[in-house]
Amino acid sequence: MELLCGARRVLLLVGAVLATVVKGQTPLYPRNLGFVYGNGFANATVRLDIFIDLICPDSQAALPIVVRLTDLYGPDKLQLVTHLFPLPYHRAGFYAAKGAHVVDMLSKGKSTYAWFNILYNNIDSLVNTATHQISDAAVVQQLAKLAEDVVSGSSGQFAKLVDSDTVEQDTRVAWKYACTRGVAATPTFMVNDVLVSADPSWTVKDWSKVIDPLLAPQQPVVIFQTCPADTKRCEYLPRKVECCTKGEYCIPNVGCRC
Structure with a gap:
């Protein structure tokens, strides 16, 4: 009897551990995460991942540089993938990230980077000091007006979709994915899945020093x-x-x- 009770305890312990593991599992997604810039080839020689917050001045400074870099090399050599990692201390950050998923959905991926740009162009009206005295609903309406400039006729749909379960889930999964990659600040950069110690001050020339050796033909041994x-x-x-x-x-x- 004592042996049976001991076996039951072991089974209960194993069950509790498995339940914890399952509960802590980052949700699996049916497609690759992140927003691909332009027509970047999936089999491009180099893949550059950037993790940004749409209310972050450093991300605002870094994104145009890597976009220019990607244009310089072309979609067959360099694929740029942008991931959203809204920081918890930027009040409008999560809504802005949800807005990116809405715009991506409504435009079928054609206006997502335009959404990034319009938010950065209006960042002063979205930072904490500008939004701390207005409601969440007012923040959403402010974003909906900006979305109208990116996807014509979208303001009515924007307000509904931004609160949809699908968009909520997409935004959360993207954030959790960034956490699994060790992202804790924005912007964070990875080249071919390896963390790069770059910062927003890097120029196209600085980035080329990283990219060019990866594109150089390998000398035969x-x-x-x-x-x-x-x-x-x-x-x-x-x-x-x-x-x-x-x-x-x-x-x-x-x-x-x-």
């Missing part, structure tokens, strides 16, 4: 298949070969040594 008769072939590392002379030994990870 020449491997000596044979060594002279009086030497011994030593492949001390994968595809690294030396020819050891008499008295030398082939040492792994080092090469020929006496």
Whole structure:
């Protein structure tokens, strides 16, 4: 009986752990997250991901630079994907991010970056000091008016869609995804899924120093298949070969040594 009770305790503990894991799982999404700029190719040589907040001055400074960079290289070489990470201390940030999903939906992806631009052009009216005395509904109406300039005739639909379950879920999943990538501030940059220590002051020239080496053709590695008769072939590392002379030994990870 005691053994049975012990087994039950173990099963309950395992069940509790599994429930915690399932509950903490970031929702899986039916498509790739983020907003692709222009006609960026999915198989482009370089992928640049930028995580921004639409009420963040640093993001405002960084986005135009990476857009120019992407235009410079072209969609076959560089794909730009923008992810929204509204910071909790920017009151209108989450509504602005929800608005991006609404505009993307209404324009079928054609006006999403125009939405980013119009918000940054009107950022002074969306920061905390400008919105702290108005209601959430007033913030949404303010965003709806801006959406009208991006997608004609959208203001009525905007107010409804911004509160829809679909848009709410999309915005939350995008935010949680950024958290899983270790994003804690904006802007954050990744090149081919690797974090890059860039900042908003970087110019196109600065970025080119990162991108150009990735686009340069790889030099073929020449491997000596044979060594002279009086030497011994030593492949001390994968595809690294030396020819050891008499008295030398082939040492792994080092090469020929006496």
